[in-house]
Amino acid sequence: MTFKSERTRVKRIPDRGHYDKDTIYPIIDEALICHVGIVHENNPVVIPTIHARDGDTLYIHGSAASRMLKTIPGQQNICITITLMDGIVLARSAFHHSMNYRSVVIFGPGKIVDDPEEKWNALKVVSDHLIPGRWEDARQPTQKEMDATTVIAIPLNEASAKLRKGPPGDDDEDYALPIWAGVLPLSLEKGELIPDPVLPDSIPIPDYLK
Amino acid sequence: MTFKSERTRVKRIPDRGHYDKDTIYPIIDEALICHVGIVHENNPVVIPTIHARDGDTLYIHGSAASRMLKTIPGQQNICITITLMDGIVLARSAFHHSMNYRSVVIFGPGKIVDDPEEKWNALKVVSDHLIPGRWEDARQPTQKEMDATTVIAIPLNEASAKLRKGPPGDDDEDYALPIWAGVLPLSLEKGELIPDPVLPDSIPIPDYLK
Numbered sequence: 001m002t003f004k005s006e007r008t009r010v011k012r013i014p015d016r017g018h019y020d021k022d023t024i025y026p027i028i029d030e031a032l033i034c035h036v037g038i039v040h041e042n043n044p045v046v047i048p049t050i051h052a053r054d055g056d057t058l059y060i061h062g063s064a065a066s067r068m069l070k071t072i073p074g075q076q077n078i079c080i081t082i083t084l085m086d087g088i089v090l091a092r093s094a095f096h097h098s099m100n101y102r103s104v105v106i107f108g109p110g111k112i113v114d115d116p117e118e119k120w121n122a123l124k125v126v127s128d129h130l131i132p133g134r135w136e137d138a139r140q141p142t143q144k145e146m147d148a149t150t151v152i153a154i155p156l157n158e159a160s161a162k163l164r165k166g167p168p169g170d171d172d173e174d175y176a177l178p179i180w181a182g183v184l185p186l187s188l189e190k191g192e193l194i195p196d197p198v199l200p201d202s203i204p205i206p207d208y209l210k
Numbered sequence: 211m212t213f214k215s216e217r218t219r220v221k222r223i224p225d226r227g228h229y230d231k232d233t234i235y236p237i238i239d240e241a242l243i244c245h246v247g248i249v250h251e252n253n254p255v256v257i258p259t260i261h262a263r264d265g266d267t268l269y270i271h272g273s274a275a276s277r278m279l280k281t282i283p284g285q286q287n288i289c290i291t292i293t294l295m296d297g298i299v300l301a302r303s304a305f306h307h308s309m310n311y312r313s314v315v316i317f318g319p320g321k322i323v324d325d326p327e328e329k330w331n332a333l334k335v336v337s338d339h340l341i342p343g344r345w346e347d348a349r350q351p352t353q354k355e356m357d358a359t360t361v362i363a364i365p366l367n368e369a370s371a372k373l374r375k376g377p378p379g380d381d382d383e384d385y386a387l388p389i390w391a392g393v394l395p396l397s398l399e400k401g402e403l404i405p406d407p408v409l410p411d412s413i414p415i416p417d418y419l420k
Binding site: 007011012032033037038042043046047048050065079081085087091094099101103123130131138139140141148167168177178179180181182183184185188189191194195196197198203206 | 222252256287337349352393
């Protein structure tokens with residue numbers, strides 16, 4: 001199976017294009033946020049949001065009052081783009097400077113999840129995606145909170161990944177230049193937990209956060 | 211002066227919306243990449259790319275062969291969204307979990323920069339944005355490389371920032387629950403430089419990279 005289509009085919013530097021689940025799904029799963037593109041009154045609108053994948057479905061969610069989420073079901077297609085930055089590539093020439101990255105572009109219709117069981121599961125999947133173990137520990141949603149939340153499902157069947165990794169690629173004649181070249185790695189790191197100022201000292205940090 | 215318009219007005223949780231340069235410009239300047247939204251054959255397309263700001267102009271660039279860059283000048287408006295992730299907010303209730311973030315949404319027309327001096331300056335600004343000092347050290351662009359590069363300028367006059375910071379906000383009755391709550395900070399970190407495998411040992415790491 002392939003996610004390739006005319007629309008997802010990587011045109012620039014096609015060697016960087018990939019269309020298989022083994023490449024695409026780990027990028028989706030590693031990223032904490034995605035950027036959702038919709039068309040609103042003929043203009044593009046791009047909004048960042050949290051996402052998660054369950055099998056071949058991508059879920060996003062938000063307030064039932066969200067303008068973006070309300071707009072999605074009426075659109076034939078939305079575009080969801082996910083980007084992981086891995087490093088700044090320092091070539092000898094300014095021209096060949098680049099970024100090491102892994103990105104995914106997904107096209108598809110977004111449908112509101114009405115089924116209560118799928119909706120509950122989608123919210124659990126989003127929670128598990130951010131912090132495994134948190135869903136079971138947190139106070140779970142009430143019916144009123146479920147009603148105030150909209151979940152959108154996007155089928156994963158038209159997507160592409162684009163990657164760059166490794167050292168700079170310079171023009172042959174530039175390799176002799178006495179200019180430092182290489183990669184400055186970038187990564188999203190988790191810091192030290194900051195307890196809520198009003199949290200009683202008696203409540204310890206749970207194991208799944210350590 | 212304000213960047214506020216009906217389109218940029220933050221509708222959901224308006225307290226999180228900001229429309230002033232003092233809030234918006236530092237977010238643009240801290241982020242290494244942006245997500246560019248265009249409309250292509252009636253569908254939204256969102257592409258990540260490197261950007262930089264010079265005064266009240268945002269610049270993006272790429273190959274002159276790039277389909278996205280070729281499409282932009284024909285669009286009345288594009289949308290550029292920039293997102294910095296600052297932390298995962300762990301509330302006592304699953305419902306009030308959130309993300310600490312700083313994001314900017316910019317609307318505007320994108321114009322190709324034809325003036326050679328502005329184009330050169332824009333590429334320098336992009337380089338300085340990623341790694342100050344690199345432009346002077348690197349082998350600078352030839353005319354052929356300049357011709358192979360397209361630079362797009364977007365005027366910064368319609369934009370909004372949306373921020374969330376600080377501890378979780380739970381419902382009053384949930385503060386008594388024995389559930390850990392707080393923030394897990396996130397930050398984009400630079401790692402140890404990886405020299406190009408073919409770089410001679412005689413070329414030291416320049417000061418601006420240390």
